[in-house]
Amino acid sequence: MTKAKRNPNLFVHGNVSEAAQAAVLDGLDAGFTIDEMAGRDVPKIRAEAEFSQENLDELVKLKSKGSAIPGQSLVNNPDTPYPWEMPPEITNPREALDSLVEDILQPEVIKNIVSALAGGMPVGDIAMAILYSKFVDGIISVDLLMLLAEPVMYLIMAVGEEANIKYNIEGDDLDEFDDEEKLEEQELNPIEKIKQETLSKPITQNSVPQNLLDKVKEQGPEIRSMLSRGNE
Amino acid sequence: MGFFKSIKKAFKKIIKGVKKVVKKVVKGVKKVVKKIGSSKILKALAIAAAIVVTGGAALTAFGGTGTLASSTFGQWMMTTSQSILGGSAFGTGATTGIGKFIQGAGNFAAKTLAKPFGAVGGAIGSTARVGANIVQGKDLLAAGPGVGGVATTPGAILTAPTPFSAEAFSGQIAVADTVSYDPTANAGKGGYINTDPTTKVATPLTQAEVDSLPHSYTSQVDKVTGKSKSSSSLNVGEQITAGAIGMGFGLTERAIAGRYLSEDPRGTSDSLFVEGKSPLDPIRVYAAENNINFADIYSNPTYGTGDPSYMMNTALFSQATIGSPTSTGATV
Numbered sequence: 001m002t003k004a005k006r007n008p009n010l011f012v013h014g015n016v017s018e019a020a021q022a023a024v025l026d027g028l029d030a031g032f033t034i035d036e037m038a039g040r041d042v043p044k045i046r047a048e049a050e051f052s053q054e055n056l057d058e059l060v061k062l063k064s065k066g067s068a069i070p071g072q073s074l075v076n077n078p079d080t081p082y083p084w085e086m087p088p089e090i091t092n093p094r095e096a097l098d099s100l101v102e103d104i105l106q107p108e109v110i111k112n113i114v115s116a117l118a119g120g121m122p123v124g125d126i127a128m129a130i131l132y133s134k135f136v137d138g139i140i141s142v143d144l145l146m147l148l149a150e151p152v153m154y155l156i157m158a159v160g161e162e163a164n165i166k167y168n169i170e171g172d173d174l175d176e177f178d179d180e181e182k183l184e185e186q187e188l189n190p191i192e193k194i195k196q197e198t199l200s201k202p203i204t205q206n207s208v209p210q211n212l213l214d215k216v217k218e219q220g221p222e223i224r225s226m227l228s229r230g231n232e
Numbered sequence: 233m234g235f236f237k238s239i240k241k242a243f244k245k246i247i248k249g250v251k252k253v254v255k256k257v258v259k260g261v262k263k264v265v266k267k268i269g270s271s272k273i274l275k276a277l278a279i280a281a282a283i284v285v286t287g288g289a290a291l292t293a294f295g296g297t298g299t300l301a302s303s304t305f306g307q308w309m310m311t312t313s314q315s316i317l318g319g320s321a322f323g324t325g326a327t328t329g330i331g332k333f334i335q336g337a338g339n340f341a342a343k344t345l346a347k348p349f350g351a352v353g354g355a356i357g358s359t360a361r362v363g364a365n366i367v368q369g370k371d372l373l374a375a376g377p378g379v380g381g382v383a384t385t386p387g388a389i390l391t392a393p394t395p396f397s398a399e400a401f402s403g404q405i406a407v408a409d410t411v412s413y414d415p416t417a418n419a420g421k422g423g424y425i426n427t428d429p430t431t432k433v434a435t436p437l438t439q440a441e442v443d444s445l446p447h448s449y450t451s452q453v454d455k456v457t458g459k460s461k462s463s464s465s466l467n468v469g470e471q472i473t474a475g476a477i478g479m480g481f482g483l484t485e486r487a488i489a490g491r492y493l494s495e496d497p498r499g500t501s502d503s504l505f506v507e508g509k510s511p512l513d514p515i516r517v518y519a520a521e522n523n524i525n526f527a528d529i530y531s532n533p534t535y536g537t538g539d540p541s542y543m544m545n546t547a548l549f550s551q552a553t554i555g556s557p558t559s560t561g562a563t564v
Contacts, residue, residue: 012514014518021261032305038272093531093533094533124250
């Protein structure tokens with residue numbers, strides 16, 4: 001186990017991705033390895049969605065209810081507005097994030113998140129569901145909903161990593177990272193690619209053009225080897 | 233397009249953007265560390281992000297036997313506050329700008345964050361088990377196989393705790409009755425063994441199994457006799473009474489000694505002592521670079537080890553708790 005050469009450096013970034021990158025690079029610089037940061041290597045559980053007639057029926061039922069008639073909200077009584085039409089409970093992003101972290105890191109919530117991730121639900125959709133419900137309940141404003149998307153997504157990703165699940169981030173992209181990695185490896189090594197392609201094709205009589213074969217037949221033993229000394 | 237539909241559409245765009253950034257960051261790290269799989273970098277990033285977002289609280293919350301709990305990198309990231317937290321801006325004297333904000337953050341953290349995370353404890357560490365249970369079609373809270381065997385198999389050495397149980401919360405592993413310490417094992421050096429209840433054959437535990445033994449068990453083993461420190465000819469009731477009396481005398485002794493023989497009590501400075509303005513430099517630089525009014529930084533979300541919110545939460549989750557002396561003199 002590596003002992004860090006120094007304390008962490010101080011850095012501030014406007015988004016979580018950059019901060020996480022800075023933290024990882026800082027850790028590497030301080031003497032940690034990626035293996036130490038990521039923990040022991042154990043095979044991951046593949047998140048795979050299973051067809052459920054029950055869920056499909058539920059979705060159809062919800063959809064069949066129809067949607068609001070354009071302008072319907074304008075005829076609502078202004079004295080009884082919806083929660084999202086009123087000033088939000090939390091207006092500060094930091095307080096909102098703390099509140100969300102507090103909500104998410106509860107055993108029951110974690111269970112549901114893990115269950116959803118393992119069932120193939122993408123991280124983005126889970127984050128959307130959580131933040132959207134907060135907005136509809138009038139706890140956060142729509143601006144905060146957008147601002148908190150990234151940290152909430154990372155938090156859910158951390159839960160997925162902790163649960164050792166190979167999860168989707170957006171849509172069905174389970175193997176996207178691995179596929180891109182393979183593609184990159186091939187692109188990075190064109191000579192290797194050519195070599196593999198050449199070796200994979202067996203050399204047959206058809207590999208040599210017919211006119212060359214005829215020439216060889218005609219000249220027969222007169223053909224001089226490229227390694228021969230020539231006329232002396 | 234309706235209002236909600238436009239929100240969803242905008243959110244989808246953000247998700248796409250986040251994914252793009254994640255990929256970019258993975259590539260960025262990959263340039264530094266060669267020949268490491270993207271998934272491993274993604275894992276390290278997710279861990280780092282969780283610590284940054286929660287101010288280190290995730291480490292405590294993701295307790296148990298999880299990656300974060302055992303992450304030396306995470307612990308290292310939490311050392312930030314120990315060395316830098318300070319300055320009048322964080323003290324009670326601060327009345328404006330960031331100082332005011334940090335007091336609020338600190339109060340918030342102390343009031344609310346401590347409780348839920350305390351309640352979560354090591355529960356999230358059990359999520360790996362829960363995740364496995366989900367995909368195996370088992371009950372979510374079913375216990376998994378142990379380190380050295382299956383929980384239900386006779387002779388199992390160690391068993392994984394039931395997720396979200398008291399054992400899981402403390403991050404421990406249940407030990408079977410068949411495990412004991414043999415001072416003569418391992419060529420006289422002593423070691424932990426597992427005795428098969430049917431064949432009575434003793435097998436030494438592997439290092440991984442020994443490492444998994446809970447501290448509450450190993451600390452009670454007398455390595456000279458091989459017996460439990462608390463075991464004697466006394467029955468359980470007598471042992472408890474004897475222990476309580478012994479501890480009572482010990483505590484009284486130390487209390488009296490501490491009261492009369494020690495120096496006069498002197499105030500000790502906590503992490504909020506005046507240390508200078510340097511800890512705020514990164515965030516000042518960030519505010520200047522991004523045309524943000526420093527006094528209004530509270531309403532601008534920032535992330536990183538230089539972020540006051542991170543420092544404050546890190547301090548909360550790494551500070552010493554109120555300890556009580558034990559009979560051995562150590563503070564727990």
